[in-house]
Amino acid sequence: MGLVFRKETHIKTFHNPLKNFEPEGQEVELRFDPLLDHFAVFNPALEDKARLFFGPQDWELVEKVAEATRENCFMCPPKVWEITPKYPEDFIPDGRLRRGECTLFPNLFPITPRHAVIAVGEAHFRRLEEFSPQLVADGLALGLEFLRLVAEEDPVMRFGTVCANFLPPAGASLVHPHFQVVAAKEAFPQLKRFLEASLNFYTEKGKNFWEELAAEEKEGPRFLGQKGRVTFMAAFAPLGGNEVIGVIEGARGLAEITQEDVLDLGRGISAVLKGYARLGYGTFNFTLFLPPLDERTGWFCPHIRLITRQNFYENYRTDDYFLQRQLGSELIITPPERVAEIIRPFFAQEEGNE
Ligand SMILES: [Zn+2]
Numbered sequence: 001m002g003l004v005f006r007k008e009t010h011i012k013t014f015h016n017p018l019k020n021f022e023p024e025g026q027e028v029e030l031r032f033d034p035l036l037d038h039f040a041v042f043n044p045a046l047e048d049k050a051r052l053f054f055g056p057q058d059w060e061l062v063e064k065v066a067e068a069t070r071e072n073c074f075m076c077p078p079k080v081w082e083i084t085p086k087y088p089e090d091f092i093p094d095g096r097l098r099r100g101e102c103t104l105f106p107n108l109f110p111i112t113p114r115h116a117v118i119a120v121g122e123a124h125f126r127r128l129e130e131f132s133p134q135l136v137a138d139g140l141a142l143g144l145e146f147l148r149l150v151a152e153e154d155p156v157m158r159f160g161t162v163c164a165n166f167l168p169p170a171g172a173s174l175v176h177p178h179f180q181v182v183a184a185k186e187a188f189p190q191l192k193r194f195l196e197a198s199l200n201f202y203t204e205k206g207k208n209f210w211e212e213l214a215a216e217e218k219e220g221p222r223f224l225g226q227k228g229r230v231t232f233m234a235a236f237a238p239l240g241g242n243e244v245i246g247v248i249e250g251a252r253g254l255a256e257i258t259q260e261d262v263l264d265l266g267r268g269i270s271a272v273l274k275g276y277a278r279l280g281y282g283t284f285n286f287t288l289f290l291p292p293l294d295e296r297t298g299w300f301c302p303h304i305r306l307i308t309r310q311n312f313y314e315n316y317r318t319d320d321y322f323l324q325r326q327l328g329s330e331l332i333i334t335p336p337e338r339v340a341e342i343i344r345p346f347f348a349q350e351e352g353n354e
Contacts, residue, residue: 002212002216005236006032006034007029007032012025013025013026027045028042032237033235033236033239035197035198035201036194040237040329041329041330046333047334053317054319054333056311058311058314059282063125066125069176073124073174075103075119075174076176077122080119084105099138101120101122101135103142104116104142105119107180113183114150114154114181117179120139120178125175125177127282128284129274129277132270133266140162140179140266143162143288148293158293158294159186160181160182160290161181161289162179162180163180163181163286163287164178164287165180166285167282169311169316169318187292191289191290195291199300213233214233214301221337222234222235222337224272224340224347225268225271227347228261229251230249230261230264231246231247233246233340234340234343239307240285240308241330242334243307244272244305245305246265247302249301250301253297254291254302255296256296269286269306271343271349272306278342281308281311282311283309283310283311284306285307286305286306287305288304289302289305
């Protein structure tokens with residue numbers, strides 16, 4: 001039995017003053033997530049109005065902010081190697097971790113017992129098209145290395161993740177590209193939902209939901225591309241704007257994510273960011289969801305989820321309102337199948353360039 005990708009369409013009528021109060025049918029589509037108790041909403045009529053919600057990114061403004069903050073940026077070399085916080089020697093001998101152009105160091109204001117920042121690249125500012133596969137892979141590799149060290153040092157820190165905020169509308173306080181790594185004793189609420197639902201799915205159906213998802217979406221209308229054993233797809237019922245999921249098939253946890261997987265994640269993420277730029281977005285978040293750090297789980301695959309956020313321009317309106325923050329749903333502006341059509345070519349292109 002396959003996964004259920006359920007959609008419901010509702011049409012209700014009202015009198016539209018823009019059309020001389022003629023009765024008009026308004027269509028709303030609900031898309032139910034195949035795993036979680038979640039639905040996203042889509043109104044085809046909103047697609048045009050979305051231009052008002054989501055103005056284009058003002059790259060001149062971003063560059064102005066970048067210029068104004070360059071001199072005091074602690075993520076720009078050589079400051080990143082000299083004045084950023086350091087871990088104690090018995091935890092990380094050199095105090096910081098380095099790989100390629102990336103440097104990991106402690107967050108000065110941690111929000112979890114272990115919370116690191118990764119400066120991604122030496123350039124103070126870059127556009128979405130400028131996150132190369134190798135750069136992204138180096139940043140992720142540092143994050144995963146850090147989580148392994150965290151789990152070794154203190155086995156009660158069983159949950160951790162690598163995340164990213166890019167530019168202020170996505171929550172970043174600095175324009176210099178960076179990722180973050182957080183680790184805690186408890187699973188973060190959203191991770192807990194994924195873990196519990198995946199385990200229930202496995203108990204009931206005897207199958208790994210994530211492997212089923214990858215298998216069913218492969219070559220379908222939401223499929224983006226395959227990098228090694230990482231399958232990328234647009235989410236059917238997105239949890240955030242233009243959400244893309246990349247599932248590392250066959251990896252049963254942190255211990256089984258190989259260097260090749262990390263490079264494949266980097267390839268996919270790099271292609272997705274180019275696709276987001278083509279869709280007209282200039283900001284993003286991502287999170288890599290992992291099972292308990294010390295476990296090998298047959299019922300869960302590590303996977304990354306990327307979303308777009310509001311563009312950066314003067315007087316932008318936040319994209320998060322009661323629908324997301326308090327009702328836990330999400331608004332679909334562009335249908336996932338259309339998102340996939342736009343991003344898919346970048347998966348093919350990137351392959352050719354290597
Ligand atoms: Zn910088």
